[in-house]
Amino acid sequence: MALIAARDITKTYHLGDVEVNALRSVSANIERGEFLSIMGQSGSGKSTFMNILGCLDKPTAGSYMLDGMDIAKLDRDELADIRNRKIGFVFQGFNLLSRTSAIENVELPMLYNGMPAKERRLRAMEALKVVGLSGRENHYTNQLSGGQQQRVAIARAIVNQAPIIFADEPTGNLDTRTSAEVMELFVKLNAESNITIVLVTHEPDIAAYSKRVLRFLDGVIISDETKAL
Amino acid sequence: MINVPSTIKIALRALRVNKMRSMLTMLGIIIGVGAVITMLAVGTGAQRRISEQISSIGSNLIIILPGSTTAGGVRMGAGTQPTLSLGDAEAIQKECPAVMHVGPVLNGVGQVVYGSQNWSTAVVGTTPAMLNVRDWGLSGGRPFTSDEVRSGAKVCLVGQTVVDNLFGSVNPIGQSIRIKKVPFTIIGILEPKGQSPNGQDQDDTIYVPVTTAQRQLFGTTFPGMVRIIMIKAKDAGQLYAAEKQITELLRQRHRIGPRQDNDFTVRNLTQTLQAAEQSSKVMTLLLGAIASVSLLVGGIGIMNIMLVSVTERTREIGIRMAVGARTWDIRLQFLIEALIMSLIGGIFGIIIGISGSELLSMFAGWPTIVSTLSVVSAFSFSGIVGIFFGFYPAYKASLLDPIEALRYE
Structure with missing residues (x-):
């Protein structure tokens, strides 16, 4: 069974009287351990699709099974639980808490699943080590460089041992060198920990790190290419 | 599942980040709680003073004064002519069911001598029941008995002020003193009672059997004459009934016709004071209510800041x-x-309220009493205000759409 099975996902927004079809009957399967890029121009529906897969948003129509669970049937709090246990997010703008130390940012997801303080700290230290930020635990996020901040965000995404990471333009605010470092980290996490990575990007050289590329245009998938090994 | 300690930590951090703003918001609560506590302390203080006065003269008290008599069409003032007698007192005790104790009084001022010391004091001739009427105990010795009243024994009870002025360190019980040159034996000492509602020293007195006072000290214009009769009703609810029963009985005993004025006056001492107590209670409530408004305003301040936050x-x-x-x-x-904001504000408010009350009684001389109840209720009220005014902002926050919230700049 696929980790992600989306069938005929449709998302329609109403802007005043105008109906905007952000997604028109999109279907896709993503297996455990895949490293997938979603590409497309802005407005193509790729972010909407990612938000739905990431359980931040619900489709207008269609079915979405995540790890065997029917997401459409879940309420707000149940979705929050799914995000907490199954999904890690990495955003273009990092989305870390300001005036808060790196380690506390990484601990954040564990605040919401009842983990004891001691274990939270241990796991957060471990996650920071994985992303190569040992020794910077107590730095405030605004004292860190962009690349370091994004690595804190990645540590936060993996700390609950979620099987999937959704990364929305994770290198959009980073220079080329740092982008490469961050992408190497994703490759490593995918290869060593078998974490499924879904990357949204419009840069071909970033998409090149992934094994499979979905292309969106006007709310539909126009191509689905898997790289030959 | 909700992690309360971490949530508290997060909240404290958020408050620290905006120190100035948090402090100003708390100030609203501090002033509110402080005002509630201070106002209640002022009100309670006033109330306590009045009830102390009530209990110092004795509770459920009725006093009968000899009345205005009419001599040839000229009406005299109350108390000008003695009309009351020991017989009246005994009859009231026997025939008025709403009455508990009756204390007849024949009093006057007398010079008292002990050894080389002398002192002028109020000498009260009465019966043992008087101590019950006035809720007055002895700090030593024994009260005089009905037998001693009947026989006109020369025994007396002395008040603390008299003891202080005549005896110094000598134990007065068993000592002999001379009241208006008549020798008396001291058999008991009255408990210190302090000031009466009109500022008289109630301890500056000597109690003697009423018969002794009649025969040896003051004399009477008719046999058995007393100046006033003090009465304790069975309870506060029976005061009015007792008054009525006494008036009827005395009119009958004094043979007063239906169109004639009473030759005595029945006054309810407690009632006036209770009315004062009641009004001070209302005052306390009013002060508290006004102060609560400022607490409410403080709560709105919290809501305002939380919405911004x-x-x-x-x-x-x-x-x-x-x-x-x-x-x-x-x-x-x-x-x-x-x-947290409202409770921290509450704690500082309590400190401000207590010190404010202290300052008021120190500098303005108002009696203030900070009751535990007022502190506890002001503190819990501040907590309730915090929850009440914090709920809407919290509710609003919880309903945000995660995607839009993440995009918010």
Whole structure:
């Protein structure tokens, strides 16, 4: 069974009287351990699709099974639980808490699943080590460089041992060198920990790190290419 | 599942980040709680003073004064002519069911001599029941008995002021003193009672059997004459009944016709004071209510700041939601923040309120009493205000759409 099975996902927004079809009957399967890029121009529906897969948003129509669970049937709090246990997010703008130390940012997801303080700290230290930020635990996020901040965000995404990471333009605010470092980290996490990575990007050289590329245009998938090994 | 200690930590941090703003918001609560406590302390102080006065003269008290008599069409003032007698007192005791104790009084001023010391004091001739009427105990010795009253024994009870002025360190019980040159033996000492409602020293007195006072000290214009009769009714509810029964009985005994005025006056001492107590109670409530308004205003301040805070931290809320915060996690975070502000404000308010009351009694001389109840209720009220006014902002925060919150700049 696929980790992600989306069938005929449709998302329609109403802007005043105008109906905007952000997604028109999109279907896709993503297996455990895949490293997938979603590409497309802005407005193509790729972010909407990612938000739905990431359980931040619900489709207008269609079915979405995540790890065997029917997401459409879940309420707000149940979705929050799914995000907490199954999904890690990495955003273009990092989305870390300001005036808060790196380690506390990484601990954040564990605040919401009842983990004891001691274990939270241990796991957060471990996650920071994985992303190569040992020794910077107590730095405030605004004292860190962009690349370091994004690595804190990645540590936060993996700390609950979620099987999937959704990364929305994770290198959009980073220079080329740092982008490469961050992408190497994703490759490593995918290869060593078998974490499924879904990357949204419009840069071909970033998409090149992934094994499979979905292309969106006007709310539909126009191509689905898997790289030959 | 909700992690309360961490939530408290988050809230404290958020408050620290905006120190000035948090402090100003708390100030509203501090002033509110402080005002409630101070106002209640002022009111309670006034109330206590009045009830102390009530209990010092004795509770459920009725006093009968000899009345205005009419001599040839000229009406005399109350008390000008003695009309009351021991017989009246005994009859009231026997025939008025609403009456508990009766204490007849024949009093005057007398010079008292002990050894080389002398002192002028109020000498009260009465019966043992008087001590019950006035709720007055002895700090030593024994009261005089009915037998001693009947036989006109020369025994007396002395008040503390008299003891202080005549005896110094000598134990007065058993000593002999001379009241208006008549020798008396001291058999008991009256408990110190302090000032009466009109500022008289109630301890500056000597009690002697009423018969002795009649025969040896003051004389009477008719046999058995007393100046006033003090009465204790069975309870506060029976005061009015007792008054009525006494008036009827005395009119009968004094043979007063239906169209004639009473030759005595029945006055209810407690009633006036109770009315004063009642009005001071109302006053306390009123002061407290007015002060509570400022606490309410403080609460609105909290709501205002929390709403600003929710808007400012929309992105933070989005991040928390993205990593798995549920509705109540977010709600509780903001609720606890509001609650902490109001409770910290409450604690400082208590300090301000207590010191404010102290200052008032020190500098303005008002009696203030800070009751535990007022502190506890002002503190809990501040907590309730925090929850009440924190709820709407917290509710608003919890309903944000995570995607929009994450995009918020």
